[in-house]
Amino acid sequence: MRYAYYPGCSAHSTARDMHESADAVARLLGIDLVEMKGWSCCGATSAHQTDRVMAASLPAANLLLAKEMGLDTVVTCAACYSRMKAANHEITSSADMRAAVADAVGQPYDGSVRVRHFVEILLEDVGIDKLRKRFKKSLNGLKVASYYGCLLVRPSNVTHFDDPENPTSLDRLVTAMGGEGIDWPHKVECCGGGLNLTRTDVAVKLSASIVEMAAASGADCIAVACPMCQASLDLRQKDIDAATGKKHHMPVLYITQLLGLCLDIPEKELGLNRLMVSPAGVLKALQPASSHKV
Amino acid sequence: MTIKIKKQSEKGLRQTAEEMSGVDLSLCYQCKKCASGCPVTKYTQSPPSEIIRRLHLGAGDELLESDLVWMCLSCETCYGRCPMDINIPAVIDALRSLALEKGAKSPKGDMPLFNRKFLETVKAYGRSYDLSMIMGYKLGSGSLMQDVEKFPSMLAKGKMAVLPPLGAEKKVVKRIFDRSKQAKGKKK
Numbered sequence: 001m002r003y004a005y006y007p008g009c010s011a012h013s014t015a016r017d018m019h020e021s022a023d024a025v026a027r028l029l030g031i032d033l034v035e036m037k038g039w040s041c042c043g044a045t046s047a048h049q050t051d052r053v054m055a056a057s058l059p060a061a062n063l064l065l066a067k068e069m070g071l072d073t074v075v076t077c078a079a080c081y082s083r084m085k086a087a088n089h090e091i092t093s094s095a096d097m098r099a100a101v102a103d104a105v106g107q108p109y110d111g112s113v114r115v116r117h118f119v120e121i122l123l124e125d126v127g128i129d130k131l132r133k134r135f136k137k138s139l140n141g142l143k144v145a146s147y148y149g150c151l152l153v154r155p156s157n158v159t160h161f162d163d164p165e166n167p168t169s170l171d172r173l174v175t176a177m178g179g180e181g182i183d184w185p186h187k188v189e190c191c192g193g194g195l196n197l198t199r200t201d202v203a204v205k206l207s208a209s210i211v212e213m214a215a216a217s218g219a220d221c222i223a224v225a226c227p228m229c230q231a232s233l234d235l236r237q238k239d240i241d242a243a244t245g246k247k248h249h250m251p252v253l254y255i256t257q258l259l260g261l262c263l264d265i266p267e268k269e270l271g272l273n274r275l276m277v278s279p280a281g282v283l284k285a286l287q288p289a290s291s292h293k294v
Numbered sequence: 295m296t297i298k299i300k301k302q303s304e305k306g307l308r309q310t311a312e313e314m315s316g317v318d319l320s321l322c323y324q325c326k327k328c329a330s331g332c333p334v335t336k337y338t339q340s341p342p343s344e345i346i347r348r349l350h351l352g353a354g355d356e357l358l359e360s361d362l363v364w365m366c367l368s369c370e371t372c373y374g375r376c377p378m379d380i381n382i383p384a385v386i387d388a389l390r391s392l393a394l395e396k397g398a399k400s401p402k403g404d405m406p407l408f409n410r411k412f413l414e415t416v417k418a419y420g421r422s423y424d425l426s427m428i429m430g431y432k433l434g435s436g437s438l439m440q441d442v443e444k445f446p447s448m449l450a451k452g453k454m455a456v457l458p459p460l461g462a463e464k465k466v467v468k469r470i471f472d473r474s475k476q477a478k479g480k481k482k
Contacts, residue, residue, distance in 0.1 A: 009422040013455045014448075038463030040420040045368055046409035047416075049390045052314070053477065057470045058416075061463075094316075104473040105466055154370035155381075164374050190333040190369035197431055198403035199365065200440065202337050235444065235453075274451040 001125055003116075004066035005033035006084070008077040008227075009041050014235075015077065015227030017271025021256035022076045022118050024269040028260075029126055029134065033074060036065040042083040045194055052090075056097055057104035059087035063113040064105065072114040074121055076256070078226030082151035082159060084115040089158045117152060117161065119169055119225055119255060128176050136264040138178030140287040144258070145182050145219035146170035147210065149229040150190050164188065170223050170255050177262045178289070184217035186210050193228035200239070207232040208240040211250050221251040221282050223258055230254060234276045251279040261286060297344065299353040306352035307392065314388035321378040322346045328372035328382055338362045342372050342382050345389075358398035363389050364405040395478075407434045417471045420462025425454060 011019035026033045043058035063084060066073040075081040090097045091111035102108040122131065148167045156164040165188060171181030192206030211233055214222050224230045233240075234252040241247055253275065260270040261282070272279055312319055322343075329341035340348070340360045348357050357363075363386065372382040393400070400406050411430035415423040432438045448454040 040462040041416040046412040054474045061466045104470045150369040194367040
């Protein structure tokens with residue numbers, strides 16, 4: 001299992017823990033993530049809000065690196081994933097766009113490099129059964145609210161990731177780890193991440209509704225696969241408390257951090273020390289996998 | 295609710311927005327499913343369905359100053375749920391490009407400034423550089439003190455890189471930015 005790995009800019013900044021935990025999990029499972037040499041920014045929301053050709057060209061420059069490597073691209077950030085998928089979609093569906101992108105990046109690109117999220121690799125290429133055998137620890141009935149947000153699942157004709165209204169990919173991983181993937185209504189609501197700096201008031205209200213709904217649904221923690229969702233719910237949890245007048249202690253972990261814990265990878269390698277809301281409650285729930293009855 | 299529009303030209307903005315986004319707005323029959331699911335409907339003056347209706351009615355450049363243009367989160371919920379499969383986020387992106395081109399006023403919270411600062415770091419380093427982008431935005435928008443209490447813990451936990459990012463192939467990124475500038479020059 002070998003892939004061209006695109007870490008994305010946040011891997012060295014706000015989402016170092018996402019990058020560290022995915023890397024540690026991949027190494028343990030024998031997934032070879034070969035970092036693209038010279039990768040550059042996907043353009044994120046700012047590029048597609050500004051210039052449509054630029055928004056397709058920035059991801060294309062990176063997908064061309066993967067093409068040279070002859071490998072599928074693997075992404076851990078949901079936002080980069082979405083931008084790369086959108087670029088492929090635009091490039092394959094319009095000859096004008098294909099020509100404009102070729103001109104911008106200096107070589108033709110046909111939109112054919114397969115882009116996959118790390119979660120898809122775990123579910124489709126490794127497989128739940130194989131994963132389950134590797135777990136040394138169990139979440140032991142811990143109630144986990146799997147939060148998918150926007151960019152993994154929408155638009156579904158572009159991302160083709162799971163069901164856009166009721167996805168279960170993260171829940172399946174949670175169940176395999178011995179946790180309880182709770183049924184809750186905010187799986188694919190928006191956290192407001194895009195307005196985090198410019199309209200913090202609105203962003204905090206949207207993030208608050210997600211943390212509050214998870215708490216009301218009985219969750220012990222939230223599992224995410226997007227660095228913007230993670231920041232909105234974890235880094236902003238004090239702002240959420242101030243806005244709602246309630247004190248929340250809702251740990252927000254990357255799914256790869258939970259997987260790492262069950263694979264018995266040391267906490268430090270999973271970047272757990274970087275979380276703002278302490279994951280102590282999650283750590284306390286862990287039990288040796290053998291004691292967990294399936 | 296009454297919608298009032300100013301007619302500034304015969305065809306208004308509709309045709310341009312349709313051409314830029316590749317979307318056929320005549321498909322919309324105003325079911326308002328987009329407005330129901332939109333996370334910012336509660337906070338905006340004009341939900342997505344109303345933006346489309348205004349375009350139907352021949353709205354001109356004043357539409358570019360609607361707050362949804364820059365409040366839209368690009369969450370794609372409207373597109374995901376539209377029974378006619380209308381790519382509303384693509385229409386909003388087209389309105390954003392037009393708003394920038396025509397120098398339309400942006401509502402509270404300066405998203406164009408944020409985007410500019412973000413893209414400046416990408417152009418300079420090939421990757422985004424949060425610290426520089428955030429400082430640039432805060433200086434430009436006068437929101438210097440907001441969230442300042444978060445910096446010490448972010449730095450301590452290694453969630454904010456102090457030094458600029460290294461390792462990107464900057465040549466291709468520069469080329470993409472140059473081509474974008476040239477294309478804008480040609481349009482004018």
